[in-house]
Amino acid sequence: MIKSTIEPECTRQFSPLFLDYIKEKPDLKPFYNKFPRLENFEFLIQEKKFDQGIRNVLVSSLEAQYRGMEISEFTSNQIQALKGNKTFTVTTGHQLNLFTGPLYFIYKIVSTINLAEKLKEKYPDFHFIPVYWMATEDHDFEEINYFKLDGKKYQWQTDQIGAVGKFKIDESFKTFFREVSHFVPEFFKEAYLSSENLAEAVRKYVHHLFADKGLLIIDGDDRALKNLFKTVIFEDLFKQTPHELTVKQSRKLEELGYKGQIFPREINLFYMVGNVRERIEKVGTIYKVLNTDISFTEEELKIEVETYPERFSPNVVLRPLYEEIILPNLAYLGGPAEVSYWLQLKSVFDHFKTPFPALLPRNFALVLDAPIQRKISKLGLEDRALFQPFEEWKKEFVLKHASIDFTLESEMLQLSGIFDETGRKAEVLEKSLSQAFEAGKIRATKILEKLGKKIRKAEEKRQEIFIYRREAIQHFLYPGESPQERVENFMRFYLNDHEFIQQLFDQFDPLDFNFIILKTNNE
Secondary structure, eight states, X not given: OEEEEEOGGGGTOSOHHHHHHHTTOGGGGGGOSSOSOGGGHHHHHHHOOOOHHHHHHHHHHHHHHHTTSOOOHHHHHHXXXXXXXXXXXXXXXXXXXXXXXXXXXXXXXXXXXXXXXXXXXXXXXXXXXXXXXXXXXXXXXXXXXXXXXXXXXEEOOOOOOSOGGGOBOOXXXXXXXXXXXXXXXXXXXXXXXXXXXXXXXHHHHHHHHXXXXXXXXXXXXXXXXXXXXXXXXXXXXXXXXXXXXXXXXXXXXXXXXXXXXXXXXXXXXXXXXXXXXXXXXXXXXXXXXXTSSOEEOHHHHHHHHHHOGGGEEEOTTTHHHHHHHHSOEEXXXXXXXXXXXXXXXXXXHHHTTOOOOEEEEOOOEEEEOHHHHHHHHHHTOOTGGGGSOHHHHHHHHHHHTOSSXXXXXXXXXXXXXXXXXXXXXXXXXXXXXXXXXXXXXXXXXXXXXXXXXXXXXXXXXXXXXXXXXXXXXXXXXXXXXXXXXXXXXXXXXXXXXXXXXXXXXXXXXXXXXXXXXXXXXXX
């Protein structure tokens, strides 16, 4: 692959808050701990004094989660290494997308693994493990029940509800799988059809793709791990401190002119049992689980937390804190929205005396195959021009290459001058004639404008081969009018080149926040 980069703002894809963060705008410094530069990790390593008891619980939970899978000695050693006080993690998280979902799922993990390797080079006395946090407790199935490939959407239809990690690989999934089995790689077949539920399947295919790079996969839906989080669960339920702190932090960002990404609730926990995952809300003195008949008094709820901590599922406000409490983590890598909402949460971390990790944007990329490269070359488009809105480009291109100036600017000036001069002369004869000439000028100008539009359409038709070419480029870069990395599945490139992911490893730099453009060498 051939790599080039451009500044993120040139892509028009990022919010002012995200752009100001990566530029280290001074106003934002109170909203994070240390900016993600390699030399700053020395401080983060010293700050993360991680409890040995938590390390032991974490290792036991990972051993249980990987049980039943064939894992290498390397993976086993990675798990055991977490017991050591010189071992730290760098983490990314994502939903359980079918067949990995959009490209940026892969980009997140590649960025995280590369960061672990860079840290090892800089700090050889320590061990750094990349971690993928599976969002098994998420219940937004409609966000993950499909993937898109070459413009076609493949979707799993099921009536299952609740936390998606517990969704069964049932007959409805096997019916869906038959629709795609003729083109998906064999490892997907092995992962899905040998698994009981979606969480198990995703663990298997992510393990297949990244285990040899040292990636560990963790599921937060775990009784022992939730037990470590009980202090936060109690405070959120009975004091609503996270809500208060996040609201204050968000207001400070708003005072600086930024928009918040998340909106905290008084209680930021779901109750999760069976196929239920519903919000908890306090009504009077009773705690109700919405959309169910389940309710608790305060004393009953305290007993429930003590007895079944695994039934309490954090929302977006508390999940980052949960991750940092149970992992010896130094960095979190996420997309622009994630980076933005983490900035709303630092005061919550401070309150619970939990170090705030380095907050890194994952790598952002656009992959150009050989046919689209040829189209780009024929139009002479430079990297920045790829992100210019299509209609804006078309207007400029047609004007620049027009055989006639369809703006008729010169003609309109001449026409205006004739009406103005003649109107002044006629006004001597009768004052109302100047108004008549002014009205005539307006009508004539409108006629010229209409004629100019007709000439413009004729010019567009004459140049239609170039416009169609640019339109094809636009559809490739923005399928469905969204950036490629948020729509296309990695199989778009992997099926033609099984070295595709390795090439991403070779080209991505997790500490370079510029937007990456990759040109493949495959025909």
